[in-house]
Amino acid sequence: MKRVLIFIFLTKIFLFxxxxxxxxxxxxxxxYPKLILLDKKIDxxxxxxxxxxxxxxxxxxxxxxxxxxxxxxxxxxxxxDDYSFKVIPIDMLNILNEKxxxxxxxxxxxxVPDRLKMLSIYVKRYKIVTFTYDKNDLQxxxxxxxxxxxxxxxxxxxxxxxxxxxFVPSLFRIVRLIGNV
Amino acid sequence: xxxxxxxxxxxxxFFLITFSIILAAYIVLESITKRTFxxxxxxxxxxxxxxxxxxxxxxxxxxxxDNIDNILNELIKNENILAVTVTKGKKVFKKxxxxxxxxxxxxxxxxxxxxxxxxxxxxxxxxxxxxxxKKLVEKYKRALYVFLIILLIFILMFGYYLNILIKPLxxxxxxxxxxxxxxxxxxxxSEKNDEIGxxxxxxxxxQNKIVEYSKRLENVNKILEKKxxxxxxxxxxxxxxxxxxxxxxxxxxxxDMKKFKKGSLIIIxxxxxxxxxxxxxxxxxxxxxxxxxxxxxxxxxxDFPKIYRLSGDEFALFxxxxxxxxxxxxxxxxxxxxxxxxxxxxxxxELNIRVTVGASTDSLSLLEEADIALKLARKESVPYKIYDKxxxxxxxxxxxxxxxxxxxxxxxxDRIEPYFQPIYTTKDFKLKGYECLMRLIDEDGKAxxxxxxxxxxxxxxxxxxxxxxxxxxxCRYFSKFDKTFSINLSIEDILNQKTVDxxxxxxxxxxxxNKIIFEIVExxxxxxxEEVSIFIKDMKRxxxxxxxxxxxxxxxxxxxxxxxxxxxxxxxxxxxxxxxxNRDSRVVVETIVDYAQKKNIKTIAEFVxxxxxxxxxxxxxxxxxxxxxxxKPSPKTSxxxxx
Numbered sequence: 005m006k007r008v009l010i011f012i013f014l015t016k017i018f019l020f021x022x023x024x025x026x027x028x029x030x031x032x033x034x035x036y037p038k039l040i041l042l043d044k045k046i047d048x049x050x051x052x053x054x055x056x057x058x059x060x061x062x063x064x065x066x067x068x069x070x071x072x073x074x075x076x077x078x079x080x081x082x083x084x085d086d087y088s089f090k091v092i093p094i095d096m097l098n099i100l101n102e103k104x105x106x107x108x109x110x111x112x113x114x115x116v117p118d119r120l121k122m123l124s125i126y127v128k129r130y131k132i133v134t135f136t137y138d139k140n141d142l143q144x145x146x147x148x149x150x151x152x153x154x155x156x157x158x159x160x161x162x163x164x165x166x167x168x169x170x171f172v173p174s175l176f177r178i179v180r181l182i183g184n185v
Numbered sequence: 186x187x188x189x190x191x192x193x194x195x196x197x198x199f200f201l202i203t204f205s206i207i208l209a210a211y212i213v214l215e216s217i218t219k220r221t222f223x224x225x226x227x228x229x230x231x232x233x234x235x236x237x238x239x240x241x242x243x244x245x246x247x248x249x250x251d252n253i254d255n256i257l258n259e260l261i262k263n264e265n266i267l268a269v270t271v272t273k274g275k276k277v278f279k280k281x282x283x284x285x286x287x288x289x290x291x292x293x294x295x296x297x298x299x300x301x302x303x304x305x306x307x308x309x310x311x312x313x314x315x316x317x318x319k320k321l322v323e324k325y326k327r328a329l330y331v332f333l334i335i336l337l338i339f340i341l342m343f344g345y346y347l348n349i350l351i352k353p354l355x356x357x358x359x360x361x362x363x364x365x366x367x368x369x370x371x372x373x374x375s376e377k378n379d380e381i382g383x384x385x386x387x388x389x390x391x392q393n394k395i396v397e398y399s400k401r402l403e404n405v406n407k408i409l410e411k412k413x414x415x416x417x418x419x420x421x422x423x424x425x426x427x428x429x430x431x432x433x434x435x436x437x438x439x440x441d442m443k444k445f446k447k448g449s450l451i452i453i454x455x456x457x458x459x460x461x462x463x464x465x466x467x468x469x470x471x472x473x474x475x476x477x478x479x480x481x482x483x484x485x486x487x488d489f490p491k492i493y494r495l496s497g498d499e500f501a502l503f504x505x506x507x508x509x510x511x512x513x514x515x516x517x518x519x520x521x522x523x524x525x526x527x528x529x530x531x532x533x534x535e536l537n538i539r540v541t542v543g544a545s546t547d548s549l550s551l552l553e554e555a556d557i558a559l560k561l562a563r564k565e566s567v568p569y570k571i572y573d574k575x576x577x578x579x580x581x582x583x584x585x586x587x588x589x590x591x592x593x594x595x596x597x598x599d600r601i602e603p604y605f606q607p608i609y610t611t612k613d614f615k616l617k618g619y620e621c622l623m624r625l626i627d628e629d630g631k632a633x634x635x636x637x638x639x640x641x642x643x644x645x646x647x648x649x650x651x652x653x654x655x656x657x658x659x660c661r662y663f664s665k666f667d668k669t670f671s672i673n674l675s676i677e678d679i680l681n682q683k684t685v686d687x688x689x690x691x692x693x694x695x696x697x698x699n700k701i702i703f704e705i706v707e708x709x710x711x712x713x714x715e716e717v718s719i720f721i722k723d724m725k726r727x728x729x730x731x732x733x734x735x736x737x738x739x740x741x742x743x744x745x746x747x748x749x750x751x752x753x754x755x756x757x758x759x760x761x762x763x764x765x766x767n768r769d770s771r772v773v774v775e776t777i778v779d780y781a782q783k784k785n786i787k788t789i790a791e792f793v794x795x796x797x798x799x800x801x802x803x804x805x806x807x808x809x810x811x812x813x814x815x816x817k818p819s820p821k822t823s824x825x826x827x828x
Binding site for chain 2: 034155
């Protein structure tokens with residue numbers, strides 16, 4: 005029975021989970037932490053003295069989130085530069101229901117538009133720097149996304165920038181700025 | 186180096202200063218500009234590196250190598266960038282370069298920092314070409330050379346213009362160099378309205394004033410020349426004409442004698458003219474001289490002989506042709522007769538004059554010879570003498586010279602000695618004292634009396650030495666004995682302040698004030714009464730006794746004697762030596778003694794040569810006697826013997 009339940013669970017996951025490009029995921033896992041280090045207000049965004057990055061996923065993308073966590077951990081370990089670094093996968097519904105924010109940076113995987121819209125409101129409220137897997141999700145008001153074209157391109161949602169965000173100036177010379185569309 | 190005219194100096198200094206400024210500007214500008222160009226290129230290279238480094242740093246950090254390649258490719262497109270190298274650690278991470286051989290370049294490098302951190306990710310190096318810098322320098326040099334050439338052209342043109350401006354000044358200066366007040370010329374450029382025109386106008390005006398002034402000066406000069414001519418004539422006349430008598434003077438005579446070489450000359454001297462002046466005054470004397478001159482004019486009438494006034498009472502007649510001695514004697518005889526008949530009126534009194542004449546003829550030394558003849562005539566008290574070589578004047582001169590030599594030698598060899606002649610009292614015939622008499626001891630040891638040499642000595646400079654030697658030796662001798670001694674002093678001694686000082690000093694030295702008696706000759710004392718009086722008072726104050734020597738030899742003046750406080754009268758020897766035969770001499774001596782006794786003055790008779798004379802003078806009452814009867818002058822005295 006137990007085996008049946010695991011099978012059903014896994015089958016559900018595989019049947020209903022979004023599809024992700026592994027190479028893009030690897031690229032993003034490599035670049036996004038570095039973009040965090042380009043934040044000039046990084047010290048103000050530490051939570052309990054750590055850089056806490058949440059990987060927001062929908063129910064079915066838990067494995068993807070975990071693999072991303074593992075990728076990042078493999079690349080950077082538990083320290084990002086001089087800071088303690090912690091990557092925590094978190095369910096979309098859970099984060100929306102959180103009464104207190106525990107993240108300064110969020111890596112948002114694929115989701116339905118309604119949830120993404122709600123999450124967008126959440127991140128604005130808590131001034132969270134966001135990275136999306138899909139560059140199209142930037143339209144909901146998220147900040148960064150890396151897409152693989154001939155080469156990796158960093159997109160930035162200009163409208164999502166607020167005065168609370170401050171990055172090294174040279175960053176603005178390499179990103180491709182887009183609007184909410 | 187160059188002509189020192191103002192224009193040349195202005196031009197030379199202008200060019201020197203301008204070229205110096207240009208040269209300095211060239212050196213400074215080239216140096217500064219080259220450095221500036223180099224620094225500009227360096228800054229450009231640095232700016233490029235500074236600009237791309239953050240991007241490369243970001244791309245390197247994010248691992249966006251394609252972006253780095255793009256940046257490097259863009260950089261290498263820059264013509265000045267020869268190569269770009271990005272190193273990561275010690276390894277070359279990226280490198281792009283051009284295949285252009287350009288050895289002249291420089292490297293600019295910069296560390297690549299991680300964005301938002303100080304961590305060094307790597308290093309970027311850009312090899313930057315100096316090509317552009319060189320091109321700039323070349324361009325700048327070309328521009329500078331063009332500028333300098335243009336500037337040089339401008340300077341040369343300005344110098345040329347300056348020369349044109351100054352040229353009128355040079356021309357005016359040249360005109361001024363050739364300028365002469367007599368040659369009137371119009372100075373150029375007066376039509377100009379600038380400063381040169383003003384100078385030219387001023388010079389033209391000045392020229393007019395100079396011409397006017399020269400004319401005036403010329404007129405003044407003419408007047409002055411005329412005045413000078415008149416004045417010169419007057420002065421010449423004054424030079425050759427006697428102001429009182431208007432007769433030609435001595436200069437005129439000398440001039441005429443030079444002109445005619447030979448001739449005859451008569452000098453007329455008015456006898457005792459001094460007495461006329463003394464008795465009647467100088468005004469009368471002058472009137473007589475003028476009258477005498479006029480009478481001579483009337484007497485002679487022609488210029489043969491010509492009449493001259495030589496000095497106070499001396500006139501001359503010059504014949505410009507030689508006359509025979511006989512003719513001259515005949516002329517002088519007539520002349521003397523005429524003069525003797527001349528009568529001059531003074532306050533209704535008639536005055537006659539007598540003259541003595543000296544003449545010379547046919548000689549080149551007329552004036553000197555006529556003068557000698559005149560002196561001889563006066564000496565011999567004859568009316569006239571005509572010069573003759575037989576006068577032996579030259580012989581006398583030679584003898585005089587010999588005596589001067591002898592005196593000098595005697596002084597040098599200490600052969601001037603005092604001889605002492607005793608003076609006795611008449612009353613009891615006792616030694617009263619001595620008179621010190623000068624003797625010159627000749628080379629044979631013979632003592633020569635002053636009669637032979639004293640007059641000659643007085644005319645030479647040795648006289649004061651003789652006095653001093655006598656005085657010194659006499660005082661020294663008698664300082665040892667308690668007897669009086671007398672020394673003769675002449676008027677020359679008394680008037681010579683140095684001799685007087687010597688006398689005082691010697692008296693002090695030997696302390697013989699109370700023994701010494703000064704004998705002063707009566708006639709000399711009268712002639713210089715004031716000086717003698719002062720000397721006597723001074724000496725008497727010191728205790729010295731004074732005797733008047735040779736009293737009675739001339740016009741004995743008792744009034745004069747009364748004024749001088751004297752102690753002794755020494756009666757003249759000429760009165761004493763004949764007193765036994767000449768009654769008049771005795772009367773005179775008695776008068777003198779009588780006067781002296783009344784005035785309490787002691788008398789001394791000299792020339793007492795025998796007992797008879799001694800008895801007479803004793804009988805008359807003379808106090809002291811001196812003479813060969815008493816004792817001859819001797820270099821030693823009885824004082825030496827009794828010592």
